[in-house]
Amino acid sequence: MKHLLSTRDLDRDTAIQLLDIAEDMAATQQREVKKLPTLRGKTVVNLFFEDSTRTRISFEAAAKRLSADVINFSAKGSSVSKGESLQDTAQTLEAIGADVIVIRHGSSGAPKVLAESGWIAASVLNAGDGTHEHPTQALLDAFTLRRRIHGDASRGAALDGITVLIVGDILHSRVARSNVWLLSTLGAEVTLVGPPTLIPHGIDGWPVTVAFDLDAAIADTDPDAVMMLRVQTERMHDAYFPSTREYASLWGLTAARFAALPERAVVMHPGPMNRGFEIASVAADSARSTVREQVANGVSTRMAALYLTATGGAA
Amino acid sequence: MSPTSAGNGTTAYLLAGARLSDGRTVDIRLESGVVTAVGDRVDAGGATRIDADGLIALPGLVDLHTHLREPGGEGAETVLSGSRAAAVGGFTAVNAMANTTPVADTASIVEQVQALGDAAGYVTVRPIGAVTKGLAGTQLADIGGMARSKARVRVFSDDGSCVADPLLMRRALEYIRTFDGVLAQHAQEPRLTEGAQLNEGPMSAELGLAGWPAVAEETIIARDVLLAQHTGARLHVCHLSTAGSVEVIRWAKARGIRVTAEVTPHHLLLTDRLAAGYDARFKVNPPLRSDADVEAVRAGLADGTIDIVATDHAPHGHDAKHCEWSAAANGMVGLESALSVVQEAMVETGLLVWADVERVLSVAPARIGGVEGHGQPIAVGSAAEIILIDPSARRDFGIADLAGKSVNSPYLGRSLPGAVVATFHLGAPTVLNGHIVERGPLGRSSLEPNATAHA
Numbered sequence: 001m002k003h004l005l006s007t008r009d010l011d012r013d014t015a016i017q018l019l020d021i022a023e024d025m026a027a028t029q030q031r032e033v034k035k036l037p038t039l040r041g042k043t044v045v046n047l048f049f050e051d052s053t054r055t056r057i058s059f060e061a062a063a064k065r066l067s068a069d070v071i072n073f074s075a076k077g078s079s080v081s082k083g084e085s086l087q088d089t090a091q092t093l094e095a096i097g098a099d100v101i102v103i104r105h106g107s108s109g110a111p112k113v114l115a116e117s118g119w120i121a122a123s124v125l126n127a128g129d130g131t132h133e134h135p136t137q138a139l140l141d142a143f144t145l146r147r148r149i150h151g152d153a154s155r156g157a158a159l160d161g162i163t164v165l166i167v168g169d170i171l172h173s174r175v176a177r178s179n180v181w182l183l184s185t186l187g188a189e190v191t192l193v194g195p196p197t198l199i200p201h202g203i204d205g206w207p208v209t210v211a212f213d214l215d216a217a218i219a220d221t222d223p224d225a226v227m228m229l230r231v232q233t234e235r236m237h238d239a240y241f242p243s244t245r246e247y248a249s250l251w252g253l254t255a256a257r258f259a260a261l262p263e264r265a266v267v268m269h270p271g272p273m274n275r276g277f278e279i280a281s282v283a284a285d286s287a288r289s290t291v292r293e294q295v296a297n298g299v300s301t302r303m304a305a306l307y308l309t310a311t312g313g314a315a
Numbered sequence: 316m317s318p319t320s321a322g323n324g325t326t327a328y329l330l331a332g333a334r335l336s337d338g339r340t341v342d343i344r345l346e347s348g349v350v351t352a353v354g355d356r357v358d359a360g361g362a363t364r365i366d367a368d369g370l371i372a373l374p375g376l377v378d379l380h381t382h383l384r385e386p387g388g389e390g391a392e393t394v395l396s397g398s399r400a401a402a403v404g405g406f407t408a409v410n411a412m413a414n415t416t417p418v419a420d421t422a423s424i425v426e427q428v429q430a431l432g433d434a435a436g437y438v439t440v441r442p443i444g445a446v447t448k449g450l451a452g453t454q455l456a457d458i459g460g461m462a463r464s465k466a467r468v469r470v471f472s473d474d475g476s477c478v479a480d481p482l483l484m485r486r487a488l489e490y491i492r493t494f495d496g497v498l499a500q501h502a503q504e505p506r507l508t509e510g511a512q513l514n515e516g517p518m519s520a521e522l523g524l525a526g527w528p529a530v531a532e533e534t535i536i537a538r539d540v541l542l543a544q545h546t547g548a549r550l551h552v553c554h555l556s557t558a559g560s561v562e563v564i565r566w567a568k569a570r571g572i573r574v575t576a577e578v579t580p581h582h583l584l585l586t587d588r589l590a591a592g593y594d595a596r597f598k599v600n601p602p603l604r605s606d607a608d609v610e611a612v613r614a615g616l617a618d619g620t621i622d623i624v625a626t627d628h629a630p631h632g633h634d635a636k637h638c639e640w641s642a643a644a645n646g647m648v649g650l651e652s653a654l655s656v657v658q659e660a661m662v663e664t665g666l667l668v669w670a671d672v673e674r675v676l677s678v679a680p681a682r683i684g685g686v687e688g689h690g691q692p693i694a695v696g697s698a699a700e701i702i703l704i705d706p707s708a709r710r711d712f713g714i715a716d717l718a719g720k721s722v723n724s725p726y727l728g729r730s731l732p733g734a735v736v737a738t739f740h741l742g743a744p745t746v747l748n749g750h751i752v753e754r755g756p757l758g759r760s761s762l763e764p765n766a767t768a769h770a
Contacts, residue, residue, distance in 0.1 A: 008521070086639055107639035108512075108523040109593030116592065117637070130641070132523030177523060200520035201528070 001308045003115045003124045006133040007182035012158065015142070015185055018304050020155050022143050025307070026300035029065070036303075039068035042310050045098040046072045047089065048127070049105040054271060055127050055137075058295070059102045062302035068310070071096065086110060087119045094120045100310045101125070108132035108174075123309040131172045137270055138178035140301040142186060144290045145225055147297070148266050160187030163221045167193045167214060167251060168229030168278055169240075171200050175270045176229060180208055193217045194251055197240040198231075214251050218260055226261060227268040228253050228279045248277050258283040266290050326743065327351075327362035333372035333703060335693055336670040343372060345699040348742040353695055365747075367703050370736055373673050375407025375438075375700035376654065377680040377689045379499070379577060380474070380553060380625035382646070383409070383440070385431060386424070387416025392630035392720045394431035394440060397650070400628070400719030401438045402745040404650040405735040407700040408439035408681065408689040409628075413450070414475040420445035420456035422464035429466040436754055437745045439700075441686055444468040446487050446498060450476045455487060462494035469685040472499035474553055475600075477535060479505050484539065488548035497575075497683060499551040500539055502560070503601065507531035512641055514587040514602040522590060524640065527602045529557035536560050540567035540574050551683055552576040554627050556601040558611030565620045575683050577625040578612045580649055580656035585609075585725060595636045595643030596725050599629070609660075616675060617666040623680045626653045630721030647725050651717050654704065655731035662706075663732060669706075699742035708734035718751055 001014070010018070028036055044063040046056050056072065063070045075089055086105075093101060100123045103111045108130030115124040128134040142159065150157045164183055170176045170192050183190050184207035191209040192199060199210055211217040218226075231251075233244050241247045248254065253267065258280060261267075267279070267289045275281050284291060327346040334340050342357035343350060352358075378401065384392035392400075394411070401409045411428050413419035419428060425442035432440020444461035448454045450473045461468040471491055478484045478500060491498050508531045513519040515526025536552055540563060543550040552564065555576045564576045581599060586606055589597040597603060615621040629646025636643055649656075657676065661667040667675070673692065681690025691697035710716065712726040738746035745752055 085634060085637075086642075087637060105639065107641040110639040112593050113639050130523050131525075174523060177521070201526055202516035202518070202520040205517055206520075 002312060004135055004305050004309055005112050005115055005124065005126045007135045007138050007178045007185070008133065010182065010185060012185050015182060016156060016158060018139060018308065019143050019146060021304035021307060022139070022297070022301040023155055025303040026297070029300060034065050035067055036065060037067050038307055039063065039066040039310050042068045042099040043097050044068045044070050044100045044102060044306060044310070045093045046070065046127070047075060047093060047101050047103045048073070049075050049103070049110070050128070052104055052128065054295070055104060058298040059127060059302050061299045062306055065299070066303055066306060068306070071098070086114060087117065090114055090120050094122055098122045100306060102127045104128045106130055125305060125309055128174055130174065132174055133178045134174040135178050136298070136302050136305055137175050138182040139305065140294055140298040141179055141227065141268060141270070142182055143301050144268065144294050144297045145266070148290060149224065158186040159183060162188040162224045163191070164188050164225045164227060165191050165193055165217055165221060165223045166227045166229065167253070169198045169231045169235065170194050170229070171198045173229050179227065180206055184208070189221070191217055191221050195241050195247070198235070214257065215260070218257065222262055223265050225266045225268055226253060230270065230272065230274060231278050233274065233277065244277055252277060253279045253283045255280045255282045258286070268294065271295065327360070328739065328742070328744070329357060329359045329362040329364045330367045330372060330701070330703060331364055333367035333370055335372055336673040343693060343701065345701065345739060345742045348699050350693060350695055350697045350699055350701070353693060365703075365737065369707065370703040370705055371669055372693055373669070373702050373704065374677045374691055374693055374697070375689060375702055375738065375740060376405045376676045377684070377686050378406050378409040378626050378628065378650065378653070379470070379623060379680040379684050380627045381409040381411055381650065382414070382627070382629045383411040383428070384630055385415065386427065391632045394428060395435040396720040397628070397630070398432065398435040398437035398440060399751050400648070400650040400717065402738045402740065403718040403735065403751055404652065405654050405702040405704060405738055406438055406650060407702070407738060407740045408441065408686045409650070410441045410443050410470055410684050410686070412474045413443050413445040413472060418445050418449050419443065420448050422457060422460040422466070425461050425466040425468050426464050438740055439686065439689060441470070441684065442466045442468055443470045443472050443499070446471045446473045446478050447483065452476060452478060452480055452483065455483070455490065458490055459493065462496060469494065469496045470499055471496055472501065472553065474499065474501045477501050477503040477505060479535070481538060481542070485542050485546060488542055488546045488550065492548050495685070497549045497551045499553050500535070501553050502532045502535035502539065502555070504531040504535050507534070512598070513590050514604045516587065516605055518587040518590055522593070524590070529559055529604070529608070532557055532601055533559040533563055536563045540564070540572050543574055544570065544572045548573065550574045554579050554582065554601055554625070555612065555621060556582045556604050556608060558608050561611045561615035561620055564615070568620065575622040576620070577623045578616055578621045579627045580624060580653045580660070581647060581725060582612055583609065583616070583624070583660035584656050589725070593640045595638065595640055596647065596723055598640060598643050598645055599647050600645035613660060613664070613666055616661065622675065623683065624653065624657055624675050625680060626650050630719055631723045632721060636723045647723055648717065648719055648721055650719065652712060652724060652726050652731065654735060655712070655733045656726070658706065658733040659731055699739055701739045702735055703737040705734045705736050706732070708732065710734060
């Protein structure tokens with residue numbers, strides 16, 4: 001795999017292989033010495049055009065545990081306001097010797113442009129682009145869900161028949177998009193829930209069910225997992241919903257809704273959470289919450305992604 | 316085909332054996348800027364003979380919507396380079412949009428553009444004046460000053476921006492009537508398209524690009540045709556792109572409202588699926604739409620609901636297109652490819668015949684824009700603004716087919732039918748054998764004999 005740009009174009013076998021390698025990586029993280037020599041001599045650049053400390057340190061930890069040299073390049077602001085083009089930035093990094101460029105960019109498609117422009121020879125790993133995709137987040141979510149469901153028998157398993165609710169601002173969410181493709185590729189049944197203002201127009205062809213009523217969706221789908229998305233409170237000012245209070249009451253995972261979930265259902269959130277808004281603390285902190293596992297699994301999953309792209313692994 | 320001079324010192328041309336849009340095969344003689352004979356075996360009489368066997372002769376194409384970028388954007392295009400691109404595409408007249416830097420909102424700017432066009436000499440350049448000062452949408456531009464200037468502006472447009480304020484739109488429609496002009500509206504409701512990047516639909520949803528909904532175009536057109544009805548003014552709708560817009564125009568015309576509409580070649584052929592790779596060559600405003608929209612605008616052009624094809628030729632330099640999608644500029648060059656794209660989308664599909672092409676790319680745009688001396692069906696006494704095209708040609712469209720300064724064409728690498736073989740402007744060739752005829756410093760064709768040398 002030369003690049004990891006989206007989950008849209010990951011086939012089922014590749015996705016499972018990636019998750020299995022992440023399991024191997026996770027196993028190594030139980031050892032006393034966590035560092036592997038796999039990417040010794042390789043240089044991984046974290047090219048972040050948007051602030052995201054969490055994602056950046058997750059990639060940084062992943063790269064370092066594979067013994068790669070890591071350069072963090074914070075290029076906040078768009079290429080236009082910065083006065084330097086994406087092309088120049090990328091070529092500068094390649095001249096420094098980057099083998100893998102992990103890119104977070106506010107513009108949808110920027111990683112694909114970087115990968116396919118012919119500007120650079122390095123591998124490109126999408127760490128979140130605009131409102132398009134965030135493939136490693138979806139992979140770590142699937143990894144987490146698979147572990148919760150299959151436990152030690154996770155290797156080789158998919159998510160066939162698992163029902164997942166993804167709740168919140170689907171329109172602006174790269175996490176939602178990546179999860180829709182990956183979860184459905186792995187056989188899960190996905191229902192998107194949110195106010196109609198935050199559901200994208202034109203998703204009739206997506207492998208999902210769309211619902212506006214969260215209570216009804218919980219009752220109807222008897223979900224195995226509820227994935228709450230972060231909702232920016234500023235959306236209120238753009239008339240996506242009238243107030244944070246109304247949003248929380250209709251689409252938040254309140255204590256009452258959490259209690260209404262089936263016993264086996266897990267609660268997921270990509271972080272950072274708006275407690276008391278899209279998710280109540282009782283849900284976020286419960287044993288059924290995977291929030292902290294997701295963070296830990298993020299490192300293993302990103303180790304797998306870096307390994308596969310940096311070494312051109314068979315996947 | 317090469318010109319063979321039958322005499323010395325002649326500036327007459329005989330186009331031998333050309334097929335007219337009505338199907339007749341004739342010889343056409345051009346002299347002193349007019350057609351002096353049309354018929355069988357016209358006497359060459361010292362004219363330079365051009366073999367037009369197998370070629371179609373049409374009146375020179377007229378573009379109502381061209382961005383020549385000068386003043387201010389000379390890195391992407393100049394009046395001269397854009398004029399050459401136009402000639403290569405078979406155009407003999409272009410209307411230059413007002414969104415230059417500075418904006419063409421005063422007499423001095425439109426006169427400058429007019430003078431640059433005259434000096435270039437490849438096509439008739441008609442400046443379009445801004446509707447509002449600086450295209451800001453708040454105050455009327457010097458409409459009367461531009462109309463009464465040496466450039467005699469008749470088309471007014473804020474293209475690139477919509478005249479969104481309904482009151483200002485009403486006033487502008489009314490005021491432009493003074494000068495028998497037309498307001499060409501860029502129909503885009505600004506609030507509905509904040510940050511918009513791509514047609515709102517399955518592609519924008521998947522690619523995570525902010526949607527540009529069809530309704531943002533259709534609501535403005537609906538409002539504007541009602542304003543045109545109320546004021547009795549003439550409205551022209553630029554680059555109509557959606558099925559709903561076609562319906563609104565059809566409704567308005569049935570009610571007798573004085574509205575005309577244009578569609579671009581790219582909206583006749585390309586869809587938003589081309590954005591899948593985030594290649595910014597396919598970023599344009601209004602955006603490429605769906606298959607259903609393409610079908611509807613084709614049908615609208617075929618049944619006359621849409622009056623004309625206009626290129627919206629929008630040159631951009633390399634850096635403006637080789638970057639991430641949201642940072643890229645909107646627009647694509649279109650002069651050089653327009654006729655081929657119309658042939659592909661409309662003629663090869665049986666929706667238009669060549670007489671219709673003559674109407675939508677020459678006669679009607681000249682009439683709407685008040686472009687004198689153009690858009691006249693070929694006949695004795697008509698202006699010698701004529702092109703010869705080879706409809707049987709087919710080419711892989713490439714950078715070598717572009718004659719302007721910018722190469723942001725969405726058709727590079729695509730096979731397109733037809734080729735412009737020759738373009739005659741003011742009775743003289745600007746293009747022969749598909750190549751531009753270089754003109755000397757005085758704007759004279761190098762093929763024209765030096766008059767004084769033969770005096």
